[in-house]
Amino acid sequence: MTWGFVTCGPNEALVVSGCCYNKPLLVPGGRAFVWPTIQCVQRISLNTMTLQVESPTVYTSQGVPISVTGIAQVKIQGQNEEMLLAACEQFLGKQEHEIQHIALVTLEGHQRAIMGSMTVEEIYKDRKKFSKQVFEVASSDLVNMGITVVSYTLKDIRDEEGYLKSLGMARTAEVKRDARIGEAEARRDAQIKEAIAEEERMAARFLNSNYL
Numbered sequence: 043m044t045w046g047f048v049t050c051g052p053n054e055a056l057v058v059s060g061c062c063y064n065k066p067l068l069v070p071g072g073r074a075f076v077w078p079t080i081q082c083v084q085r086i087s088l089n090t091m092t093l094q095v096e097s098p099t100v101y102t103s104q105g106v107p108i109s110v111t112g113i114a115q116v117k118i119q120g121q122n123e124e125m126l127l128a129a130c131e132q133f134l135g136k137q138e139h140e141i142q143h144i145a146l147v148t149l150e151g152h153q154r155a156i157m158g159s160m161t162v163e164e165i166y167k168d169r170k171k172f173s174k175q176v177f178e179v180a181s182s183d184l185v186n187m188g189i190t191v192v193s194y195t196l197k198d199i200r201d202e203e204g205y206l207k208s209l210g211m212a213r214t215a216e217v218k219r220d221a222r223i224g225e226a227e228a229r230r231d232a233q234i235k236e237a238i239a240e241e242e243r244m245a246a247r248f249l250n251s252n253y254l
Contacts, residue, residue: 055118071088103158114145165199
């Protein structure tokens, strides 16, 4: 390598080490002057990585086995020097698929743990709550590796016991019942209003007849 400037795009960072540096020089999306032989330059990816987080057959808090698929987007944080340094210590020299695997295993462990702490009904009816819990717990762990969780979404819930189907049928029955009740109440209210109006008409007619 000849001496001179080395550049990188916005989706990666340069890591320069060796002579003149007590700690590595971190350059996200820029350039650095590098002396050959006495200095070493490496690159680390800052690409956003999309992970499909599968947790098959996990028992919920009430002992019902379900399977969950989540979608997470993660990336090495290049704008925070402390986090970028932590990422370099963990992943420098590793391929992107190796980084993805480490992040995926971490996310799957937390997803599994949250599944075990909630009921099927809670997960099924409040996906936002489940997603928020996985996001927060995974974020607090991965930040120590220099990885930011950009987003996490619960994509799918499945079971082989028919439990979710029963929940769906029960919910459908509730909706139909509420609709019937709503219709009955609307008819009752209309009849009451009609009776009141008729009573007022009769009273007015009675007053008019007395006046005459």
